[in-house]
Amino acid sequence: xxxxxxxxxxxxxxxxxxxxxxxxxxxxxxxxxxxxxxxxxxxxxxxxxxxxxxxxxxxxxxxxxxxxxxxxxxxxxxxxxxxxxxxxxxxxxxxxxxxxxxxxxxxxxxxxxxxxxxxxxxxxxxxxxxxxxxxxxxxxxxxxxxxxxxxxxxxxxxxxxxxxxxxxxxxxxxxxxx
Numbered sequence: 018x019x020x021x022x023x024x025x026x027x028x029x030x031x032x033x034x035x036x037x038x039x040x041x042x043x044x045x046x047x048x049x050x051x052x053x054x055x056x057x058x059x060x061x062x063x064x065x066x067x068x069x070x071x072x073x074x075x076x077x078x079x080x081x082x083x084x085x086x087x088x089x090x091x092x093x094x095x096x097x098x099x100x101x102x103x104x105x106x107x108x109x110x111x112x113x114x115x116x117x118x119x120x121x122x123x124x125x126x127x128x129x130x131x132x133x134x135x136x137x138x139x140x141x142x143x144x145x146x147x148x149x150x151x152x153x154x155x156x157x158x159x160x161x162x163x164x165x166x167x168x169x170x171x172x173x174x175x176x177x178x179x180x181x182x183x184x185x186x187x188x189x190x191x192x193x194x195x
Contacts, residue, residue: 027112064104124152129169
């Protein structure tokens with residue numbers, strides 16, 4: 018679902034939440050986004066104009082109680098539902114996370130490799146990334162055996178790909194363009 022103003026919704030959220038509560042709130046919003054992704058009936062209820070706002074609000078309250086979601090996050094989800102922006106919750110959460118990390122002068126880095134990387138290499142990688150980004154680094158490691166070898170590093174929207182799979186893809190593209 019395409020929704021305009023993702024950043025606007027993220028800024029509104031961050032302006033109402035105490036900075037120390039943001040990580041927990043992001044986790045709670047992510048839980049709702051995952052639920053919408055997994056349960057098509059719930060997603061339909063949240064985005065379909067067939068259902069009344071009261072029905073959606075009642076469902077949000079019930080789910081919030083079951084999942085232990087704070088009143089503030091529950092109200093925000095209700096607000097997104099009223100604004101017909103709830104279908105883009107996953108994008109809103111990503112925007113909130115990026116803005117929060119920017120405020121905290123941190124960079125989120127996703128490292129993808131075919132095997133688990135060692136602690137020594139991880140430490141060196143974090144130090145190098147701190148120098149490049151000039152920020153503290155929050156590292157997430159993803160295993161992907163299809164890479165065959167090497168690693169892929171994603172910092173924000175920038176991708177560094179030294180994997181064998183990535184290099185073979187570049188070679189294929191170069192050969193096909195000739």
